[in-house]
Amino acid sequence: MNMQSYFNDDTRRVRSLRETYRYLIRSAGKQKPKLMLGLTLMFLSAALFGGSIATLYPFFLDLENNGAFGPYPALLTVLLIVSIGLRVAAEYYDTNGYSQRAISEWRERLGDKLRRISLSVLSGFRAGELNAVLIQSVNEAAGYAFSLMTMVIYAATIPLATAFVLLFFDWRFSAVILVVFPLIIPLYLWRRKAFRRGFSILAEANEKLKGEAVEFIQGLDVLKSTGQTENKQNQFKRVAADVAVIQRIGTKKGEYPNLIITSATQFGFIIMLIFGLIWVQTGTASWLILAAVMVMIARVSDALNFFVQMSSLLEIFVISCEKLEKVMKLPELTEKQAEKMPDNYRIRYQNVSFGYHEQQPILRHINLDIVPNTVNAFVGASGCGKTTLLRLLLRYADPQQGSVSIGGTDIRELSQNQLMSLISAVFQEVYLFQDSILNNIRMAKPEATDEMVIAAAEQAQCHQFIQALPQGYQTQIADIGANLSGGEKQRIAIARAILKDAPILILDEPTAALDTQNELAVQRALEALVKNKTILIIAHRLSTIANADCIYVIADGGIAEQGCHAQLITQNGLYRTFWQYQQEMNDDN
């Protein structure tokens, strides 16, 4: 929990406007052509709006000189209607769900990416960090892009278009707009820096708060039993109070620059008024014209003020895009597609060395030769690397040295699907998806019929307890998830493995956390599963693997001993010590 966030470095650098623009375009992904079309329509709408308000000048001039409305009210109305029409058309990007499509494409891309990242890389992330990227960052990046660009286009185009059209009638007013209003650009850039810093600090504090919250909730049982609830609660309160303080300071700090920039636009308004009054005084402009120009300036200021108020969203957007970019740049496991699948299931580890962090090897120079259709058990002290060793076969990560092969094919030559079709795994922790029980089992073999799923559940000793649930196999995990016992979840995992019927089976302490009754049921389920398969099993209780064809004792990153129970017990080694220790424990009980 004290790990540094993967994303925190480099989060305080303000991105240039060009980089920000590139993020905006990239965040639309495949929807980019639609986004560009929407933005072009928005630009035309803003230009026509700016132009239409500029026609107030000749309209008022006509009124003053000729005492008649002339053609300008009609022109103004037409331009306004077309501008509104274009804006409505441009909004199709959001209303037709293109930003939603961009969001879901990003999630797909990230999901695909995460699938290809090794576990050793993923373990560098803090709890909940990737979750936040998939949900919040994607929403902010792909969901905000169109609205943000619309805001920028309006703020830039309306003043320019107004000044441009005004140029044809009175260059002096046009010049004041072009000189005074761009002055907010340096102010805005100064404010961006403050915002960027503020948001980064807030994001870090929020992440810490999330981490504390997850730890507090997940660890509530332990905290209660150790009487530490109050301590942890106080720690949680302290972090929450820090976030509140940062938020308060951030709001306050953001308010001042906001006020200054908003005042700058008001200031522009006053400068225009002063110049206008001078020109009225000197007889080079009339009151009516001044009134028309002030109406225009009010509209121009509105667009700029809106931009100033909302531009902090641009920083949130950039921070989210940076997170997406970082995840997309993570190194991937190479993925190939073998032309021919292995025709036997002999598993070989050749000179395998691996560590989650390269400088801390967990396994060193491991050599294993596992004969098909045999039961192979892995034992050793907690943390010696048993799970890691078997995870290498699932390609949770690639070894830094050496190779793992099945039937003579290096597993790096197989695609993920090819490899997974050869292996089933049952771990101590069983994850059930928010779906029906039926589909939770079927996911092991999506094409399986209901009857096949039920047959697998029967063999896995699940059928009885599933039928007793309110909607039987259609019961949703969301409705009963917490009510399933560890043993019941294990049996669902075994049903999955039975249904999948892969030739290689990994069992990582499937009965370790179960009571005797559940253990017996799971043992019976396992008996149905293990026939005619190559089994790799991790077990703490040696009595459960005494019949294995080969037992490997892992210690100090290597295979310290190997052989069947009878052979190992005659050696005066680690296995014999473990065995005697467990026998004594059993006798004491």
Ligand SMILES: Nc1ncnc2c1ncn2[C@@H]1O[C@H](COP(=O)(O)OP(=O)(O)OP(=O)(O)O)[C@@H](O)[C@H]1O
């Ligand atoms: N995802 C990970 N990232 C970093 N280190 C890890 C990761 N998973 C395990 N480790 C570390 O690698 C070492 C070996 O862990 P592993 O789970 O393989 O041991 P084990 O023998 O299966 O332990 P146990 O019997 O307690 O389950 C431990 O020191 C563990 O802390």
